[in-house]
Amino acid sequence: MAETPAQTAGPRKRADARRNEEALLDAAAAAFVESGVDVPVRDIAGRAGVGVATIYRHFPTRADLIVAVYRHQVLACAEAGPRLLAESASPHAALARWVDLFVDFLVTKRGLAEALQSDDAAFATLHSYFVDRLVPVCDKLLRAAAEAGEITSGQDAYELMRGIGNLCIGGGNPRYDARHMVGLVIEGLRRR
Amino acid sequence: MAETPAQTAGPRKRADARRNEEALLDAAAAAFVESGVDVPVRDIAGRAGVGVATIYRHFPTRADLIVAVYRHQVLACAEAGPRLLAESASPHAALARWVDLFVDFLVTKRGLAEALQSDDAAFATLHSYFVDRLVPVCDKLLRAAAEAGEITSGQDAYELMRGIGNLCIGGGNPRYDARHMVGLVIEGLRRR
Amino acid sequence: MAETPAQTAGPRKRADARRNEEALLDAAAAAFVESGVDVPVRDIAGRAGVGVATIYRHFPTRADLIVAVYRHQVLACAEAGPRLLAESASPHAALARWVDLFVDFLVTKRGLAEALQSDDAAFATLHSYFVDRLVPVCDKLLRAAAEAGEITSGQDAYELMRGIGNLCIGGGNPRYDARHMVGLVIEGLRRR
Amino acid sequence: MAETPAQTAGPRKRADARRNEEALLDAAAAAFVESGVDVPVRDIAGRAGVGVATIYRHFPTRADLIVAVYRHQVLACAEAGPRLLAESASPHAALARWVDLFVDFLVTKRGLAEALQSDDAAFATLHSYFVDRLVPVCDKLLRAAAEAGEITSGQDAYELMRGIGNLCIGGGNPRYDARHMVGLVIEGLRRR
DNA sequence: GATGAATGAGAGTTCATTCAT
DNA sequence: AATGAATGAACTCTCATTCAT
CATH class of the missing domain: 1.10.357.10 (Tetracycline Repressor, domain 2)
Known part of the structure; x- marks a missing residue:
């Protein structure tokens, strides 16, 4: 794990995606606390700095x-x-x-x-x-x-x-x- | 003047309205059972066979x-x-x-x-x-x-x-x- | 005009109607001042103490x-x-x-x-x-x-x-x- | 690194959106001429061939x-x-x-x-x-x-x-x- | 893979006008 | 004649979800 799996080819996307997913989870957790679990999808996406569709990709429902x-x-x-x-x-x-x-x-x-x-x-x-x-x-x-x-x-x-x-x-x-x-x-x- | 003719005009209408109000209450009760108390106003109106505004007249909120x-x-x-x-x-x-x-x-x-x-x-x-x-x-x-x-x-x-x-x-x-x-x-x- | 043209038969209605019309005009004038000439019909009727349809009877538009x-x-x-x-x-x-x-x-x-x-x-x-x-x-x-x-x-x-x-x-x-x-x-x- | 590849993703979308916004402005202008500036939102949306929410996205009020x-x-x-x-x-x-x-x-x-x-x-x-x-x-x-x-x-x-x-x-x-x-x-x- | 623009259904609410009583 | 209850069209605004780029 000494490599930084981020910059150029191959596994880059996956690392990006994983990071995205974590940002999403953090954002969702925060949004849930503040507005409840039925907070609008957009709010979560906004907090996470991603588009709404990214949420749907990672978490269909x-x-x-x-x-x-x-x-x-x-x-x-x-x-x-x-x-x-x-x-x-x-x-x-x-x-x-x-x-x-x-x-x-x-x-x-x-x-x-x-x-x-x-x-x-x-x-x-x-x-x-x-x-x-x-x-x-x-x-x-x-x-x-x-x-x-x-x-x-x-x-x-x-x-x-x-x-x-x-x-x-x-x-x-x-x-x-x-x-x-x-x-x-x-x-x-x-x-x- | 033993008669109360002035009152006939009043309650006559009210009899109709009251019937309607009861229909409304029945419809609302049924709709509440089926869809919860936040059922759309239109659904209640539909069940009762009345227009939406009729509900607002009888029950402002x-x-x-x-x-x-x-x-x-x-x-x-x-x-x-x-x-x-x-x-x-x-x-x-x-x-x-x-x-x-x-x-x-x-x-x-x-x-x-x-x-x-x-x-x-x-x-x-x-x-x-x-x-x-x-x-x-x-x-x-x-x-x-x-x-x-x-x-x-x-x-x-x-x-x-x-x-x-x-x-x-x-x-x-x-x-x-x-x-x-x-x-x-x-x-x-x-x-x- | 010594009679009080209100109580029983014949011209009673007409007197009533005229009084109504005047009440209506007063109410409308007051409502116009307060809320403008496009004040809701109901407000005028309410002020005048008459039903909305009475307004339509006297003043179709x-x-x-x-x-x-x-x-x-x-x-x-x-x-x-x-x-x-x-x-x-x-x-x-x-x-x-x-x-x-x-x-x-x-x-x-x-x-x-x-x-x-x-x-x-x-x-x-x-x-x-x-x-x-x-x-x-x-x-x-x-x-x-x-x-x-x-x-x-x-x-x-x-x-x-x-x-x-x-x-x-x-x-x-x-x-x-x-x-x-x-x-x-x-x-x-x-x-x- | 003389290219600015990061900017391509951004403006590409924006080009589409901008076109849409312009269609919206044209439609609104036309609708305003015809029906006044208080023309229903839906009419404008209809003229522009977009959904109502698109208007709200571009122009909140x-x-x-x-x-x-x-x-x-x-x-x-x-x-x-x-x-x-x-x-x-x-x-x-x-x-x-x-x-x-x-x-x-x-x-x-x-x-x-x-x-x-x-x-x-x-x-x-x-x-x-x-x-x-x-x-x-x-x-x-x-x-x-x-x-x-x-x-x-x-x-x-x-x-x-x-x-x-x-x-x-x-x-x-x-x-x-x-x-x-x-x-x-x-x-x-x-x-x- | 990610984006965010677009969609369109759906909810609440108001009011002029009609109509049974 | 008068009433006021009922109507239903009209309007605004929100959001989950899809889709072209």
């Missing part, structure tokens, strides 16, 4: 772009599950901490929670991505807690994730603390 | 229309609060049953829950209408339950209502049961 | 209404011509004073001057009314001044009236004094 | 479009002022000739004179453009004539320009010769 922007964080969240299970005092505690991470993620991504619940076909890919990565993790935590006798068994991880996602909508409101509401849900899971 | 569509049910829900408190075995039970009514209402009104959470200024009136009517009722139930020692005191009714509203988003999904999630929240309120 | 509102003042202006010719020191002085009256009239009628110049067919009646009543008067004054050797002969009264009308557009502007500009025109007519 | 259409002629008129002052027999003669140029311009642009007098906020930019470019020129001519003792001093250039603009309204009428009326005004300025 908006969902593809959103997924790419949040890929790392989703993966990190998925990977945290088993770790927390190992570290925590109990499976229920692990679940609580893991859910907290997920909430952390969502409340800082304006409009993402809304998009995740949208039944718009354009967001199906986005929805699947999150579901495929995170629901199994959540399921494992739920099962562990059930086996430990801490919560009622038979709780559906998809439903729980979706509910939590819903609760994270509207993060800007000072009178509404999503984390608190989610805490009630997790508390409510407890066996009596 | 979209929020006015939504409020009108759901007025009766909101009022019924508000009135149910004290009654349930009197009838139920405990304040917490009353709260649970009342919240259930609210969920019943929201899950059958596709798109309404979304709109209630929207920070779009156009929906401010709508939001206020719901908040003004229902938050006080919820607050009373929460206080009663806290006084009875069933739940932790200091729960904010607005936050709870908002959370419940959020949980009711996406009612059409067969894998997601809003009622169950709300049940967990109510259970989570319980003092341990 | 907007031009008819405008003419009715300003009829008296146009006639007064027309009648002032011969009088001023008799009173004034010279025909040119009479012309100047008469034109001043016309300007007085126009600058206080917001939007009227614009409407008079409009080539919109709807205003043809209005245009004709003014032209038919005032151009002959102006013509007489011009001829008298020409015969007296004060101005060049052959000036067209229609053109002059139209020009004066034009100069009266935009009366609200503090940096523009229509009367001054019209004064220049009248001065410019003078023979050298 | 209507005033921008109007200014662009008449820019060259306004500038030419502004530049003619000093030249005429140098060439003409007297300042008053220069003024007369310059005003004639302005009238030439306005009477062939149907609807422009009307728009210039409009107090509609959308036309404020347009108004300013004309005022800023032409009033100073007119002022210079007026001052020169006043200094030469040909006209009364203290005439306001803005008022004069505005009056002339007004007189140019309704150019299509065969019985009305704006140039003649303006001539009377200029004559009327003369000191006696």
Whole structure:
């Protein structure tokens, strides 16, 4: 990697393209924060200093772009599950901490929670991505807690994730603390 | 002069207009269910078989229309609060049953829950209408339950209502049961 | 006329209608002052406390209404011509004073001057009314001044009236004094 | 590296866009002549054979479009002022000739004179453009004539320009010769 | 591969005018 | 005769998406 793969022939384009893609992801992330995930395509292109068509080339649908922007964080969240299970005092505690991470993620991504619940076909890919990565993790935590006798068994991880996602909508409101509401849900899971 | 002939001219027209207004409300309700409360004005007009301006005459803003569509049910829900408190075995039970009514209402009104959470200024009136009517009722139930020692005191009714509203988003999904999630929240309120 | 022609049969309607028409004229005059002569029909109806259709019954076109509102003042202006010719020191002085009256009239009628110049067919009646009543008067004054050797002969009264009308557009502007500009025109007519 | 290859990508596009912009300006000019400067945006787009959004891309506001259409002629008129002052027999003669140029311009642009007098906020930019470019020129001519003792001093250039603009309204009428009326005004300025 | 110009559908809103009551 | 509800055409402006260069 001592070469600078930029200037003249062959792989130049690819390097350019990769750089472009990264600029795009940065720009999109910034735009998402500022205006939500349904910010106009042009705004993103403008921030990235590229033409709109470049976005379409790299990310055919908006969902593809959103997924790419949040890929790392989703993966990190998925990977945290088993770790927390190992570290925590109990499976229920692990679940609580893991859910907290997920909430952390969502409340800082304006409009993402809304998009995740949208039944718009354009967001199906986005929805699947999150579901495929995170629901199994959540399921494992739920099962562990059930086996430990801490919560009622038979709780559906998809439903729980979706509910939590819903609760994270509207993060800007000072009178509404999503984390608190989610805490009630997790508390409510407890066996009596 | 026992007759009131002056009044005939007035109400006669109004009978026609009222019929139209009802057609409009029905059409709007149906359109809301199918496409959400931000369905294009033209679609509602089309369903009702009227021109667009007729909607504007009856309901100057979209929020006015939504409020009108759901007025009766909101009022019924508000009135149910004290009654349930009197009838139920405990304040917490009353709260649970009342919240259930609210969920019943929201899950059958596709798109309404979304709109209630929207920070779009156009929906401010709508939001206020719901908040003004229902938050006080919820607050009373929460206080009663806290006084009875069933739940932790200091729960904010607005936050709870908002959370419940959020949980009711996406009612059409067969894998997601809003009622169950709300049940967990109510259970989570319980003092341990 | 000792009866109060209002309550029951026969001529009642006519009296009502006449009263209505007058209310309408007053309302229209007020609305014209406040919002210009192209104020929405509904506003006029609202001021007068009548339905919009009542306006259409009495005054089929907007031009008819405008003419009715300003009829008296146009006639007064027309009648002032011969009088001023008799009173004034010279025909040119009479012309100047008469034109001043016309300007007085126009600058206080917001939007009227614009409407008079409009080539919109709807205003043809209005245009004709003014032209038919005032151009002959102006013509007489011009001829008298020409015969007296004060101005060049052959000036067209229609053109002059139209020009004066034009100069009266935009009366609200503090940096523009229509009367001054019209004064220049009248001065410019003078023979050298 | 004597070539400037980086510039080829840029101007190539621009050539196309510029052609389009010119088509747009032509179409707008034609539409303005036919229907006035408040002709619907769609009509202009239709004439130019482009979509409406293309107009908005090139000219965000209507005033921008109007200014662009008449820019060259306004500038030419502004530049003619000093030249005429140098060439003409007297300042008053220069003024007369310059005003004639302005009238030439306005009477062939149907609807422009009307728009210039409009107090509609959308036309404020347009108004300013004309005022800023032409009033100073007119002022210079007026001052020169006043200094030469040909006209009364203290005439306001803005008022004069505005009056002339007004007189140019309704150019299509065969019985009305704006140039003649303006001539009377200029004559009327003369000191006696 | 990238650009950004062009597209055109679509949404909200207003108002003159007609028409059933 | 009067009413005012209903109509629907008209207009502006925005944006996701495509396509020639």
